[in-house]
Amino acid sequence: MAMEPKSSSRDATVVLDGFSYLECPRWRDGRLWVSDFYTHQVVATDARGGTEVVAEVPGQPAGLGFLPDGRALIASMRDHRILVRDGSGRLGVHADLSGAASGMLNDMVVDHRGRAYVGNFGFDLMGGAPLRYTTLARVDADGTVTTVAEDLGFPNGMVILPDGVLVVAETFAGRLTAFDIDEDGGLGNRRVWAQFCPTPRTDDVGRAVEELDVAPDGLCADAAGALWVADALHGRVLRVREGGEILEEIATGTGVFACMLGGDDGRTLFLCTAPSFAEHERRAAREAELRAVRVDVAHDGLP
Known part of the structure; x- marks a missing residue:
């Protein structure tokens, strides 16, 4: 179980504001890419005020990643597709996960070979359905879709560590789960990387929320082998x-749902914040912010 966190006095600054609900930040070539769910836009920023809408995704953008040739992959949540954006900004369909995902697509991580690991909700969270565990899919560089893991409690943020280990946040299980990535892209040696609290044994989402001491959401890795984890609740x-020891806690004063290390030296921790995650509260509001805080250890791994 997790140890008591060590509170931090680091100050965060607001980089951008006026968004609906930001998720899945990715640092790439001097800019941070981030999905804004309910404006259906993927936005890139230089973190100094410059912004560009790099994609319009009617199906609601989520997970982001990049193929080895630099083209961007974007998870389109509601139509269960992975889109590919070419150098001119055009979008095409890279893969269709309709047969592999039981809920809306969620976060995604892309490895150095262009293989994307994609999670999904598993149930209608925003519609009030009972909690259901679900699967993780792999999309190969040619668009082939394969289910590579099952029985995951809302697979969310993911990282690939330099040693080839995939770590997945299971939000409703209160844990981080690790897999070894095989040469062919399969996942093996499943184990708990960090267990923050007892896993709720209920299909009632409200009750599960009450029982979760930590609800891990977006993740990123640093060069010391630690993970920064957004606690969504x-x-x-x-x-x-690894093992669950909490080395540092940064309080945000509002909800925080994803994080990413970037900046010129890899030591700027970007935070996606909003007052809540509920769709009916976020869809019409423009209260989401991208914040940034300086930390001691630089980025490592993927994304």
């Missing part, structure tokens, strides 16, 4: 060591 990001 408690307004904080946690720096966590």
